[in-house]
Amino acid sequence: MAAGRRPPAADGPGVTTALADLPTPALLVDRERMEANLAAMAAAYRAAGVALRPHFKTSKCVAVARRQLAHGAAGFTCATPAEVALLQDAGVEDVLWAHQPVGPAKVAFAVGALGRGGLTVALDSVESAEPLARTAEAAGVAVPYVLEVDTGLHRAGVDPGRAVEVAGALAALPALSLRGVITHEGHLAAYGPDRAGLEAAGALAGRTLVQVADALRADGHACPLVSVGSTPGANSAPFAPGVTEARPGTYVYYDANQVRLGSAGFDQCAQTVLTRVVSTQRAGTVIVDAGIKAMSSDAIATAGVLGVVCDLEGKPLDGVEFTTGHEEHGFLTGPGTDGLRVGDLLRVIPNHACGTTNMWSGLHLVDGARAVDHHPIEARH
Numbered sequence: 001m002a003a004g005r006r007p008p009a010a011d012g013p014g015v016t017t018a019l020a021d022l023p024t025p026a027l028l029v030d031r032e033r034m035e036a037n038l039a040a041m042a043a044a045y046r047a048a049g050v051a052l053r054p055h056f057k058t059s060k061c062v063a064v065a066r067r068q069l070a071h072g073a074a075g076f077t078c079a080t081p082a083e084v085a086l087l088q089d090a091g092v093e094d095v096l097w098a099h100q101p102v103g104p105a106k107v108a109f110a111v112g113a114l115g116r117g118g119l120t121v122a123l124d125s126v127e128s129a130e131p132l133a134r135t136a137e138a139a140g141v142a143v144p145y146v147l148e149v150d151t152g153l154h155r156a157g158v159d160p161g162r163a164v165e166v167a168g169a170l171a172a173l174p175a176l177s178l179r180g181v182i183t184h185e186g187h188l189a190a191y192g193p194d195r196a197g198l199e200a201a202g203a204l205a206g207r208t209l210v211q212v213a214d215a216l217r218a219d220g221h222a223c224p225l226v227s228v229g230s231t232p233g234a235n236s237a238p239f240a241p242g243v244t245e246a247r248p249g250t251y252v253y254y255d256a257n258q259v260r261l262g263s264a265g266f267d268q269c270a271q272t273v274l275t276r277v278v279s280t281q282r283a284g285t286v287i288v289d290a291g292i293k294a295m296s297s298d299a300i301a302t303a304g305v306l307g308v309v310c311d312l313e314g315k316p317l318d319g320v321e322f323t324t325g326h327e328e329h330g331f332l333t334g335p336g337t338d339g340l341r342v343g344d345l346l347r348v349i350p351n352h353a354c355g356t357t358n359m360w361s362g363l364h365l366v367d368g369a370r371a372v373d374h375h376p377i378e379a380r381h
């Protein structure tokens with residue numbers, strides 16, 4: 001590891017580093033906030049008898065996944081082969097790959113990963129299923145799968161009215177066995193700050209998926225798993241009677257987008273980017289050392305374009321906007337920048353935690369004003 005890449009905090013148990021001594025920019029995760037997020041979501045689902053299968057894409061960090069397991073997660077959801085492999089290598093026994101395994105490389109990977117056991121794949125058509133089914137049959141590997149259903153996002157997933165027909169066609173293929181149905185109610189983000197409308201749409205997505213499961217059972221299919229998943233919908237969709245599982249991902253850290261959607265408050269946002277003011281040459285603009293390679297520019301959520309600028313305690317600063325960024329320079333503007341000086345430390349709550357994670361190869365776990373541990377972020381593109 002090159003000098004300066006890691007702070008002393010990574011060097012051994014019990015060694016901690018003041019935030020002021022970390023190299024900037026740095027990705028921080030507030031331990032207390034993360035633990036509270038994990039505990040609250042796990043408790044809500046435990047009380048409702050709904051299994052929790054978090055999406056791993058938000059952290060891509062095995063140490064965080066282990067904390068989710070400790071809070072009672074039943075398994076994980078993944079989007080990419082690298083995420084699946086990382087969790088399987090870490091010994092996680094129940095993984096849902098919620099993405100269609102299409103193309104020779106993904107089919108070969110899927111058959112190998114299915115052969116290790118504990119993996120379920122998502123399918124939504126005969127076209128996506130057939131090469132996998134034939135390759136798995138030749139290898140003598142079983143393919144437990146869930147049928148992905150579109151409850152409004154209009155991404156992947158069969159229309160609810162076609163689920164019975166598609167499941168029937170898939171039943172004719174070798175090696176496949178249906179475990180249930182999944183949906184990602186990602187369309188809830190379109191409701192913006194209309195929380196009541198968002199929750200009504202979330203409940204409807206849950207009910208729609210349960211109706212699909214009932215229709216499949218009436219047609220003779222076993223359908224034990226009825227799985228919804230999103231952070232905006234985390235307090236609505238999973239509570240539709242008949243839903244068995246919830247797959248929120250972003251809840252581990254939350255972010256500015258989730259605050260705007262009413263899923264959390266800023267005081268629950270556990271992921272921040274630590275950055276330092278490096279130049280104040282022009283009146284009205286302050287330059288920091290976190291640019292677009294440190295942040296995710298996804299979905300402008302609040303007044304700030306690249307994230308919400310906070311003080312060192314993680315409290316949003318009035319009148320400071322993260323207006324734009326170059327690769328390694330961020331531009332802060334607004335009346336609140338008047339008091340900022342070269343060398344000042346700030347923390348930025350990203351718009352989108354999952355996109356920001358993908359920018360970084362490691363995170364500092366933070367207790368108060370000290371970094372107490374460093375964990376790798378893996379399975380990035």
Ligand SMILES: Cc1ncc(COP(=O)(O)O)c(C=O)c1O
Pocket residue numbers: 055077098183184186229230231232247248249250251
């Ligand atoms: C299939 C699937 N399940 C669950 C999730 C988790 O949703 P969120 O990021 O809102 O927590 C996602 C997010 O992209 C997803 O694609």
